[in-house]
Amino acid sequence: MAIGVVIALLILAYSYPGLMVAGRIVLVSIFIFILFEWFLLYRIAHQLTARRQVFSRLSLGDDQEITYEASNLSRYNLNVEIVDELPYQLQLRNFKFGSRLKSGQVLTYRYVIRPLVRGAYSFGNLHIYASIPLISLIERRITVSADEEVVVIPSIIQMKKYELEIFARTASLSGIRRVRSIGEDDEFEHIRSYQQGDNIRSINWKATSRKNAPMINQFQNTRSQMVYCIIDKGRSMKMPFDGLTLLDYAINTALVISNIVLKKYDRAGLVTFSDKIGKIVAAENTPHQLGFISQHLYNQTTGFKESNYELLFYTLQNQLRRRSVLLFFTNFEHLYDLDRNIEYFKALNRRHLMVIIFFINTELIATGEMKTNKVSDIYLKTFAERTLIEKERILDKLKHLGIQCILTKPENLSIGVINKYLEIKAKRMR
Numbered sequence: 001m002a003i004g005v006v007i008a009l010l011i012l013a014y015s016y017p018g019l020m021v022a023g024r025i026v027l028v029s030i031f032i033f034i035l036f037e038w039f040l041l042y043r044i045a046h047q048l049t050a051r052r053q054v055f056s057r058l059s060l061g062d063d064q065e066i067t068y069e070a071s072n073l074s075r076y077n078l079n080v081e082i083v084d085e086l087p088y089q090l091q092l093r094n095f096k097f098g099s100r101l102k103s104g105q106v107l108t109y110r111y112v113i114r115p116l117v118r119g120a121y122s123f124g125n126l127h128i129y130a131s132i133p134l135i136s137l138i139e140r141r142i143t144v145s146a147d148e149e150v151v152v153i154p155s156i157i158q159m160k161k162y163e164l165e166i167f168a169r170t171a172s173l174s175g176i177r178r179v180r181s182i183g184e185d186d187e188f189e190h191i192r193s194y195q196q197g198d199n200i201r202s203i204n205w206k207a208t209s210r211k212n213a214p215m216i217n218q219f220q221n222t223r224s225q226m227v228y229c230i231i232d233k234g235r236s237m238k239m240p241f242d243g244l245t246l247l248d249y250a251i252n253t254a255l256v257i258s259n260i261v262l263k264k265y266d267r268a269g270l271v272t273f274s275d276k277i278g279k280i281v282a283a284e285n286t287p288h289q290l291g292f293i294s295q296h297l298y299n300q301t302t303g304f305k306e307s308n309y310e311l312l313f314y315t316l317q318n319q320l321r322r323r324s325v326l327l328f329f330t331n332f333e334h335l336y337d338l339d340r341n342i343e344y345f346k347a348l349n350r351r352h353l354m355v356i357i358f359f360i361n362t363e364l365i366a367t368g369e370m371k372t373n374k375v376s377d378i379y380l381k382t383f384a385e386r387t388l389i390e391k392e393r394i395l396d397k398l399k400h401l402g403i404q405c406i407l408t409k410p411e412n413l414s415i416g417v418i419n420k421y422l423e424i425k426a427k428r429m430r
Helices: 002-012 019-047 156-166 205-211 246-263 287-297 309-319 336-340 342-351 360-370 375-400 411-425
Strands: 048-053 058-059 062-072 078-084 096-102 106-113 119-123 124-133 141-145 149-151 187-193 214-221 226-232 267-273 277-284 326-328 353-359 405-407
Touching: 019 048, 019 124, 019 141, 048 078, 048 124, 048 141, 058 156, 062 078, 062 096, 096 106, 119 326, 149 287, 156 411, 205 214, 226 246, 226 277, 246 267, 246 287, 246 326, 246 353, 246 405, 246 411, 267 287, 267 309, 277 287, 277 309, 309 342, 326 411, 336 375, 342 353, 353 375, 353 411, 360 375, 375 405, 405 411
Parallel strands: 058 149, 226 267, 226 326, 326 353, 353 405
Antiparallel strands: 048 062, 062 106, 078 096, 078 124, 119 149, 124 141, 187 214, 267 277
16 A cells, blocks of 8 residues: 555656655655564564464364464564464365454464364464554564374264263263163172162072071172174265264264273273274273274274175174174165175174164255255155165164164264163163
């Protein structure tokens, strides 16, 4: 704008020669202000600082904050704009923020990110662009070295959230169902003195004769049950919903349910497969088991290959010698996909307690409910409805064969699996 005024004055000077002097005075004044602002910014450059605060581990698919702090230690008020070199996975190419920063003031800015890809995220430098208010003819860029690398892992936030809810009275508010325990506890814990109201059928007569007083066997709920999360990494799990693939949803839920299994004193394990067997973590209940499972889940990826259920069947036959609960995360779009592998599921269900978990396509639900205005809309709506009916047929067939199953929306996956596990525990299903 200042240069525009100079140009206008110099053009008008052809008709009004007296304006030539005014134009030159304005031009010289601009250069003086530029030199003055450059001198001030050069002096105070080291008095402007900025830093970034971000957790070293971020949770996949959850909203998390990055905090920025900019400090002005100089005697002057400044206009400040900060640009961060964010990781390419976030796809934020024009991220910046700024404000008027008074002398001695500290500016705090919080920004929410939602990582959608597991892996290492590299943050770069912070660039501060500073100028003097009322002048603002030039800006000085000050680069603050802030290189750091963080990792995005399966969601710890969801794991902690559901851990707190499942052991709290507020669990029902999030959709977790309390299932009434059926029958009596069946695993021996210790012998104690008889108290009024105890079941006389549990009296230990040998201990009673030795102590010369009624003694009773104390039982507890079954522990040390082996629970395996089996995750299909085939092409059917590549389907994206709300930025995450079905595999990502399964990985987050596997970490959540493994933590709850360990808290319930059962043993948690992991098996991943696609066209070949991936990771196998034997079911244990040790202090480091959850860390082992999280570490193996971190690197899991899916491709476009067909899953080999036959290989999975023979692997589980050889590896799992004891009857276990198998939480099988997969996806079937057509009844044909189930029919050609149903014999493997029936055989596994005879030896173990199998729970097949597959997904509803939420976008098809919206398509099936849309209003039709033309022939192409009718075709899409009919196709969506037929596909949803196909999912219900798959569900009915699994139930008819006596195989436990869950048909769920991706966003409700964790709640559905937790409820099924609690039901298995309460009903003492083996």
